[in-house]
Amino acid sequence: MKRRTFIQASATLSTLSFAAIPPAWSSPMPDAPRVLFVLLRGGMDGLTAAPPLGDTNYLAIRPNIGIQRALRLNADFGLHPELSSLHRLWQSQQLALIHSTGFLYTGRSHFEGQDIMQTGLSTPYASSSGWVGRTMEHAKVPGGVAISIPMPMLLRGNQRSSTEFPNWMPNLRGTDTAAVAKLWGDDPTLAGFASAIHDANVGADSNGMGRGKFQEVRSMRGLARVAAAQMRDEGGPRVGLIDMRNGFDTHANQGAETGSHATQLRTLNELVETFQQEMQQAWKHALVVTITEFGRTAAENGTTGTDHGVGTCCFVAGGLVSESRVYADWRGLEKKNLFEERDLPATIDIHAVYAKVLQRAFQIPEQTLQSNNLLTFRPHPSLRSLLPV
Amino acid sequence: MNQPADSTLVSKFTRRIAFGRAGDQALPADPIGWAVEQLAQDPAIDILELDGSRRADLPADMVLHTDINKVMHAFATHQRLEKESFEKAKTLSPSEYEDYRERTIGTPYWRLEHWKEVQARETTALFGKAPVFERFWHFWTNHFMVAPGNQNNDTLIGPYQRSLRPLMKGSYRDMLWHAVTHPAMLVYLDNNRNTGPNSKAAREKWTKDSINENLGRELLELFTLSPSAGYTQKDVEATTLILTGWRDMKPDKWHKGEPLGTYFDFNRHEPGSQEVLGKRYNALFKPSSKLEDLISDLAAHPATALHLATKLCVYFLDDQPPTEAVNHVQSVFIHSKGHLPTVHQAVIEVCWAHIGKTRKFVSPETWLLQVLTVCGMEPPRTIPLTKTTPGHKTPYILGDLGQELPRCPQPNGWPILSSDWISKEMLDRRLRVLSVLANQAQRAGQLVDLQLKLLGAVRRDLPAESIARGLFESARDNRDLRLALIAYFASPTMLWS
Numbered sequence: 001m002k003r004r005t006f007i008q009a010s011a012t013l014s015t016l017s018f019a020a021i022p023p024a025w026s027s028p029m030p031d032a033p034r035v036l037f038v039l040l041r042g043g044m045d046g047l048t049a050a051p052p053l054g055d056t057n058y059l060a061i062r063p064n065i066g067i068q069r070a071l072r073l074n075a076d077f078g079l080h081p082e083l084s085s086l087h088r089l090w091q092s093q094q095l096a097l098i099h100s101t102g103f104l105y106t107g108r109s110h111f112e113g114q115d116i117m118q119t120g121l122s123t124p125y126a127s128s129s130g131w132v133g134r135t136m137e138h139a140k141v142p143g144g145v146a147i148s149i150p151m152p153m154l155l156r157g158n159q160r161s162s163t164e165f166p167n168w169m170p171n172l173r174g175t176d177t178a179a180v181a182k183l184w185g186d187d188p189t190l191a192g193f194a195s196a197i198h199d200a201n202v203g204a205d206s207n208g209m210g211r212g213k214f215q216e217v218r219s220m221r222g223l224a225r226v227a228a229a230q231m232r233d234e235g236g237p238r239v240g241l242i243d244m245r246n247g248f249d250t251h252a253n254q255g256a257e258t259g260s261h262a263t264q265l266r267t268l269n270e271l272v273e274t275f276q277q278e279m280q281q282a283w284k285h286a287l288v289v290t291i292t293e294f295g296r297t298a299a300e301n302g303t304t305g306t307d308h309g310v311g312t313c314c315f316v317a318g319g320l321v322s323e324s325r326v327y328a329d330w331r332g333l334e335k336k337n338l339f340e341e342r343d344l345p346a347t348i349d350i351h352a353v354y355a356k357v358l359q360r361a362f363q364i365p366e367q368t369l370q371s372n373n374l375l376t377f378r379p380h381p382s383l384r385s386l387l388p389v
Numbered sequence: 390m391n392q393p394a395d396s397t398l399v400s401k402f403t404r405r406i407a408f409g410r411a412g413d414q415a416l417p418a419d420p421i422g423w424a425v426e427q428l429a430q431d432p433a434i435d436i437l438e439l440d441g442s443r444r445a446d447l448p449a450d451m452v453l454h455t456d457i458n459k460v461m462h463a464f465a466t467h468q469r470l471e472k473e474s475f476e477k478a479k480t481l482s483p484s485e486y487e488d489y490r491e492r493t494i495g496t497p498y499w500r501l502e503h504w505k506e507v508q509a510r511e512t513t514a515l516f517g518k519a520p521v522f523e524r525f526w527h528f529w530t531n532h533f534m535v536a537p538g539n540q541n542n543d544t545l546i547g548p549y550q551r552s553l554r555p556l557m558k559g560s561y562r563d564m565l566w567h568a569v570t571h572p573a574m575l576v577y578l579d580n581n582r583n584t585g586p587n588s589k590a591a592r593e594k595w596t597k598d599s600i601n602e603n604l605g606r607e608l609l610e611l612f613t614l615s616p617s618a619g620y621t622q623k624d625v626e627a628t629t630l631i632l633t634g635w636r637d638m639k640p641d642k643w644h645k646g647e648p649l650g651t652y653f654d655f656n657r658h659e660p661g662s663q664e665v666l667g668k669r670y671n672a673l674f675k676p677s678s679k680l681e682d683l684i685s686d687l688a689a690h691p692a693t694a695l696h697l698a699t700k701l702c703v704y705f706l707d708d709q710p711p712t713e714a715v716n717h718v719q720s721v722f723i724h725s726k727g728h729l730p731t732v733h734q735a736v737i738e739v740c741w742a743h744i745g746k747t748r749k750f751v752s753p754e755t756w757l758l759q760v761l762t763v764c765g766m767e768p769p770r771t772i773p774l775t776k777t778t779p780g781h782k783t784p785y786i787l788g789d790l791g792q793e794l795p796r797c798p799q800p801n802g803w804p805i806l807s808s809d810w811i812s813k814e815m816l817d818r819r820l821r822v823l824s825v826l827a828n829q830a831q832r833a834g835q836l837v838d839l840q841l842k843l844l845g846a847v848r849r850d851l852p853a854e855s856i857a858r859g860l861f862e863s864a865r866d867n868r869d870l871r872l873a874l875i876a877y878f879a880s881p882t883m884l885w886s
Contacts, residue, residue, distance in 0.1 A: 151812035169789060183881065196813045
């Protein structure tokens with residue numbers, strides 16, 4: 001979708017006309033921050049993605065799946081060798097790693113966890129909006145885009161976010177989209193979608209296919225390209241989302257430097273690398289933030305994998321990161337220091353990290369997030385220098 | 390339940406509890422009787438023609454296996470071919486290797502295997518004798534989800550899902566037992582490697598495998614109690630220990646002549662007793678009975694009845710089903726001891742009783758089946774014999790709509806909430822699929838026939854003064870089939886079953 005049509009789509013969702021007059025708050029802001037959220041579903045193993053090299057227990061409790069050839073960050077931590085692009089960002093002061101972090105929820109369920117990671121609440125199935133969507137609504141952020149067929153919960157809660165996914169099917173005609181606008185006019189759920197569908201079909205080339213091969217366009221690299229093509233545009237969406245829908249749930253044979261978890265990380269690496277390249281100049285004011293529902297058991301399990309756990313790591317990368325640094329309140333991997341003697345504990349509330357991201361991206365003070373119930377969190381002193389405003 | 394049989398409501402009911410009725414077909418005079426009668430049937434499943442006969446132009450070796458021996462042979466063959474292909478990678482050039490993988494793995498196991506099962510599922514729903522039965526079967530395959538995973542389980546999925554059909558005539562306990570101990574589930578949720586730390590195999594170091602909680606957790610969370618019942622991590626761990634040793638048996642190089650399919654491996658089972666929800670499970674003479682007892686207790690637990698009643702009512706009635714409907718189904722579940730035909734009948738009854746005040750935005754699969762049913766059309770016939778076979782294929786059309794069967798991303802199944810199936814992209818794709826169908830019908834010379842069926846459906850379902858009716862009439866005047874399809878199927882009346 002082109003910039004102009006996107007503004008229309010996002011601005012006229014609650015009206016029936018195809019009016020092209022954007023409201024005042026959506027005036028272009030070339031330097032406004034852009035945030036790409038990447039959902040890593042299945043529970044990313046933080047101890048594989050960012051191994052704690054300095055922890056003497058690490059290889060002892062992970063004899064088969066411990067990472068021995070990590071890319072060094074500092075004396076204590078490294079990155080999985082597949083995360084070479086993230087390592088380059090580290091070297092150019094553009095990567096923050098938050099470790100031993102997670103939600104206050106400790107139920108270890110994928111589905112409850114994936115609900116909570118998006119609603120931002122402490123109990124599952126308690127909201128139909130996401131912490132990003134709600135905050136966008138509050139801060140009047142003009143538009144977000146999920147590179148996804150369904151609308152992920154994370155961006156629900158405002159009328160200005162839409163979905164976009166490469167698609168081979170021929171466009172509808174103007175008569176079709178006009179009919180749809182009439183049909184849905186009185187339906188409060190559907191009415192808002194008519195103009196966006198009009199723009200996606202009758203506007204310019206909008207299905208994101210370009211000239212690429214279908215498989216390539218739908219790869220994570222391809223989706224990163226679709227996201228960046230919109231987000232780098234001056235009036236484009238300020239929030240993007242890419243959903244890695246499965247693959248991180250590595251109960252068995254998760255591998256180490258290579259193997260199934262490594263493959264997932266390679267894909268994540270490609271995604272970040274492509275997004276950075278494609279954002280071009282706009283990378284300077286961009287952030288990429290990873291979100292996963294939980295971490296995994298500290299020790300490997302009986303099937304050279306890891307089971308559902310609690311704490312994990314989070315990556316915040318991009319031009320808006322001012323210094324490369326590891327943020328952690330590390331208690332060590334000795335059994336007695338683990339959560340319930342098995343999981344990496346969440347010593348930093350991940351919501352406190354997300355609050356920093358929202359504050360930096362949308363110029364909305366952390367206190368406002370708390371007081372408006374957009375996102376509640378326990379501040380952590382070690383995060384003080386993360387994404388200063 | 391003494392509602393007047395308003396034809397719009399009957400039509401809505403047929404969409405809700407089945408896939409609707411063709412535009413030129415009469416509505417059932419006795420909706421509940423019509424639906425309940427279908428539950429008693431034992432419908433065969435196959436790849437069908439419009440007239441309900443088995444499709445004749447399929448490759449000779451394309452068979453829907455039911456015999457567990459054949460199923461386990463296919464599974465073992467697939468796994469062996471995967472291993473061999475890694476060896477081949479060392480000797481073949483990249484392009485030769487790609488061709489080799491395509492021929493030995495891609496075509497038979499990724500494309501044809503899933504195509505035949507999806508095609509059977511959809512054509513049986515459309516042209517079989519009992520669409521209501523099929524709709525409930527779709528519910529159960531979603532509840533006990535097994536999807537392609539990381540152990541080359543592709544050939545297990547279809548046979549497993551079809552094996553649930555006869556169990557819809559029995560108790561929930563028996564279906565639960567069957568699903569949890571089926572090799573497809575044991576492989577999908579990694580239980581085939583779940584090994585007791587004090588088992589003989591672990592003590593004597595025959596294996597490095599130990600416990601794996603994947604199935605144990607889902608047994609409590611998805612299949613029975615649900616987390617709101619308040620079980621603990623200790624319960625998950627004890628359930629996992631009770632499940633140790635339950636694995637698949639296939640004819641690979643370690644096979645020593647045991648029966649193929651489900652296998653209880655005592656050497657991998659954790660000895661002793663375990664405690665779940667305050668009850669101790671032990672077995673002095675028959676260690677496998679620990680799981681039998683646990684499954685019986687979980688199936689009979691009141692939290693399971695509530696979980697299933699809620700899920701059934703959300704699936705068939707509304708995202709927020711009426712409390713009295715849930716209560717009724719729950720109480721029928723408890724009093725019938727989970728007798729599924731009785732529970733299904735209760736769902737049908739509450740669905741009819743509340744049909745006017747409830748609404749569902751159905752999944753893409755159900756929606757496509759509604760469209761094809763009303764139009765009397767069949768899903769795309771193309772068999773993807775190679776990677777580049779031209780033409781539309783059913784699983785990929787479903788994928789374009791946001792639900793590529795059987796590739797459900799997670800073990801909790803496809804979403805059952807209306808709100809999860811509504812987004813700009815999902816709505817846009819439904820509209821575009823209608824244009825694709827219109828083009829297909831036009832090319833096949835079915836324009837007149839389709840217009841006629843559509844006209845019947847429009848007169849039956851859309852109020853005379855409605856916007857949709859007006860749009861349809863003008864599309865008809867202009868012989869614009871695409872617009873006519875949109876006017877009917879994109880009307881809120883039809884999008885909300």
